[in-house]
Amino acid sequence: MPRPHIERIRIRGFRCIQEIEFPLTPLHALIGPNDSGKSTILEALMGAPRSNAGAPSEMTTFSNKRALTCGPPGVFEHGAQVEPNQAIRDNLASSPSPAMLALASPVRMVRLDPDAMRQPTSLIAQGNPLEYGPRGHGLAAVYDAFLSRRLDVFLEISKRFTELFPTARSIQLTNHSESTKVLGVELKDGRSVDAFRLSEGMLYWLAFAALPYLNPAPLILVEEPENGLHPSRIADVMRVLRDISNISQIIIATHSPLVVNELQPDEVTIITRTPERGTIATPLSQTKNFEQRSKVYALGELWLNYADGDLESELVADSTIPSTAG
Known part of the structure; x- marks a missing residue:
């Protein structure tokens, strides 16, 4: 079966959008x-609770042609009913459709903020999924987890990082406290640069490089x-x-x-x-x-x-x- 993905979306009556539909x-x-309205479309795709009353407000069609409508109130094709002010994914867990189950899974928003990525972060316990926040908070913890769980990934990213940023020798992780770490870089001249002085470009690149290895999101x-x-x-x-x-x-x-x-x-x-x-x-x-x-x-x-x-x-x-x- 092909991997389900949203192939067409229709949004109606959501914030500044009266009605749009596109592939x-x-x-x-x-x-x-x-x-x-670009950010508004992303917010609609997040499946946030809808508070505006009226007719069904969104339709998403998946690659296997199963359709989903929602709105306060709304009924899914496969019988999962949504009450007013309830998130789309809350009532999809029992849906038999893989496409519906894909939408029911958490959606990941990436709105990276260098200040958030620079902050010390608590370590990720062994067995817990690898995640950083929408603005990148927790990036240092993800790289720390790579060291213990996926050394091959850490080394692969480090190699590409030093190719793209030739003044850097290696990615560093520094203990900020007993339970938190910060991200940094060692330069080829031997100096260490902590996250608070690290260039925004380096931080953004490190966040995107880690993205394929985070807990999967549909x-x-x-x-x-x-x-x-x-x-x-x-x-x-x-x-x-x-x-x-x-x-x-x-x-x-x-x-x-x-x-x-x-x-x-x-x-x-x-x-x-x-x-x-x-x-x-x-x-x-x-x-x-x-x-x-x-x-x-x-x-x-x-x-x-x-x-x-x-x-x-x-x-x-x-x-x-x-x-x-x-």
């Missing part, structure tokens, strides 16, 4: 202006993976995310053309918003003159050259299909 791929990026939502990274490191992070997408579906919100350059046309959706129509979702491959433009530009450059940061009117046709608007 998703195992690795998918949402791009577009600020305040267009859906991973990533906000702006380009943050803090030198442009030459973005392709490396995107390779990591593409590898993960063979196991977990990855949905990205990004403002980086370099991220978009690493994707295929069907893996990118432009999110825009107008006062009259609300949030609009337009697959990049359905934008104006895409076939001709894509012969001239890489995907990221195509977006950069025709984006206006507002309505993206040179990309999104005035006749955008109504079902994609909200």
Whole structure:
């Protein structure tokens, strides 16, 4: 059986979104202006409790064609009923569908914050799953666990790290207290740099490098993976995310053309918003003159050259299909 993933999503009546519907791929990026609804879509995918009353507010269709609707109240196709203010996943444990069980599993949000990644963290007990928080808190504990559980992973990441950051000799873990550690780096000149002085780019890269080895999640939502990274490191992070997408579906919100350059046309959706129509979702491959433009530009450059940061009117046709608007 193919690995279940969300292949199409419809969101209705959620925050700033009236109604949108668009396809998703195992690795998918949402791009577009600020305040267009990208983060709101990620929040909807988190399966947060819905408090707004009314008709069913979301439909997600999986690769095996089983559908799921939810809203206060909502009924799943396989009989799992959701009460008002109840999270989607709370009543899915008894569902016979692997796709439903996949959605019932915890969704991982990745919104990395260098200040959170720098903080001392308690060690992960043997047998407990490897996790760090949405903002990266706990990263040092994950690397400490690699040393005892997956030395091969620690050495592999360390090797790649020193290739990408040639001033570094090795990744360090320092005892901050009897039960906490902090992440650091030893430089080739012998100096040690603790997490509080470590560059943001190094921290971001270390967090993404660890992501494939965390406790598996069927859906991973990533906000702006380009943050803090030198442009030459973005392709490396995107390779990591593409590898993960063979196991977990990855949905990205990004403002980086370099991220978009690493994707295929069907893996990118432009999110825009107008006062009259609300949030609009337009697959990049359905934008104006895409076939001709894509012969001239890489995907990221195509977006950069025709984006206006507002309505993206040179990309999104005035006749955008109504079902994609909200």
